[in-house]
Amino acid sequence: MRFGIIGCGRIARNHVSALRAVAGVEVTAVADVDGQRARAFAAEHGVPDAFEAVDDMFAGGLEAVSICTPHGAHEAGVLAAARHRVHVLCEKPVALDVAQAGRMVAAAEAAGVRFGVVFQRRFWPAAQRIRAAIEDGSLGAPVAGGIVARLNRDADYYAEPWRGRQASEGGGVLMTQVIHHIDLLRWFMGPAVWVSGRCATLVPRAGIDVEDTAGAVIGFRSGAIATVQAGTTFQPGLGVHVWVSDAQGRTAGVMEYPEGVGSADVWPRPGAEVGDLPLGAIHEHLVPYHARQIADFVAAVREGREPAVTGRDAVRSLEIVEAVYESSRSGTAVRLAGH
Numbered sequence: 001m002r003f004g005i006i007g008c009g010r011i012a013r014n015h016v017s018a019l020r021a022v023a024g025v026e027v028t029a030v031a032d033v034d035g036q037r038a039r040a041f042a043a044e045h046g047v048p049d050a051f052e053a054v055d056d057m058f059a060g061g062l063e064a065v066s067i068c069t070p071h072g073a074h075e076a077g078v079l080a081a082a083r084h085r086v087h088v089l090c091e092k093p094v095a096l097d098v099a100q101a102g103r104m105v106a107a108a109e110a111a112g113v114r115f116g117v118v119f120q121r122r123f124w125p126a127a128q129r130i131r132a133a134i135e136d137g138s139l140g141a142p143v144a145g146g147i148v149a150r151l152n153r154d155a156d157y158y159a160e161p162w163r164g165r166q167a168s169e170g171g172g173v174l175m176t177q178v179i180h181h182i183d184l185l186r187w188f189m190g191p192a193v194w195v196s197g198r199c200a201t202l203v204p205r206a207g208i209d210v211e212d213t214a215g216a217v218i219g220f221r222s223g224a225i226a227t228v229q230a231g232t233t234f235q236p237g238l239g240v241h242v243w244v245s246d247a248q249g250r251t252a253g254v255m256e257y258p259e260g261v262g263s264a265d266v267w268p269r270p271g272a273e274v275g276d277l278p279l280g281a282i283h284e285h286l287v288p289y290h291a292r293q294i295a296d297f298v299a300a301v302r303e304g305r306e307p308a309v310t311g312r313d314a315v316r317s318l319e320i321v322e323a324v325y326e327s328s329r330s331g332t333a334v335r336l337a338g339h
């Protein structure tokens, strides 16, 4: 299967190695709005063709493409894939807002191409165990759940011009980091029907206008309730805890520490030296789970079935994030369709 990659930045490296690990998949082309970056990336990774214009890349003949551009450019990439009738796997968050995401889902469906969105944390064995336990009844339907995300993002992270700005990132800790964990919570707890929340930028940093702190309550169609506390202001960043609990109080959780690795429920010992991880190390931790999701996407295309995480799934987590923002602005709870 001939794959192309659009966007030759940090996460595209994970896609190259994960795609190459799947039998019968080749990465034949890359494209980047910065043509020099595309050529350097292609040379470094041994990819035959590099393009500046996305349509030129499709003209070379591809069966599938990965979208690894900043959030705001995901829509253009997915629409181009649909136009060229090429299957598409898009990085999270699917888009800057639900309206864009809806157009992407509609375009992929109209073109008859598979549309998957990367939420590789679903492929953590710990997360899969929780979902399987809910499915086989060894854990009852969750009545409560929660996310506590104590993360750190430093000045180097925000030096990337598109990050930290509402216009290009669409949001902060919820939109870019905790949308992964909101996706997990939805996967465990089912459709959400109302959201109430507050967001703020509490640590002044030059040029940052997205939220670095958020608190939210999410109500589910089942009647279950979850709480979310999230921030990128913690030093050191102590990772993320996602948990659910059933009517008998049986509780299952997944602890993400170090960031990128979903492990058992353990916190670093109080007083132990814990340094912050460089972003490169976080991306390294993601590799095996990116590999599992990308292998699933390729299998879905080959078997003519839906991928594990579809564009429609990704719209649902984005709806929750958008509803927290709306609730924070309006001061009232926001109802969701809950479909």
Ligand SMILES: NC(=O)c1ccc[n+]([C@@H]2O[C@H](COP(=O)([O-])OP(=O)(O)OC[C@H]3O[C@@H](n4cnc5c(N)ncnc54)[C@H](O)[C@@H]3O)[C@@H](O)[C@H]2O)c1
Pocket: 006, 007, 008, 009, 010, 011, 012, 031, 032, 033, 034, 037, 068, 069, 070, 071, 073, 076, 091, 092, 093, 118, 119, 120, 160, 176, 286
């Ligand atoms: N799944 C994960 O855990 C995970 C981790 C990190 C990043 N991501 C996602 O991956 C995406 C990219 O993040 P990154 O850290 O690799 O960003 P980055 O800034 O390192 O790289 C983005 C690349 O896209 C290129 N680009 C920008 N606009 C483009 C366009 N219109 N057409 C073609 N190329 C374009 C840029 O020149 C750059 O090379 C984001 O949406 C981010 O949320 C996901």
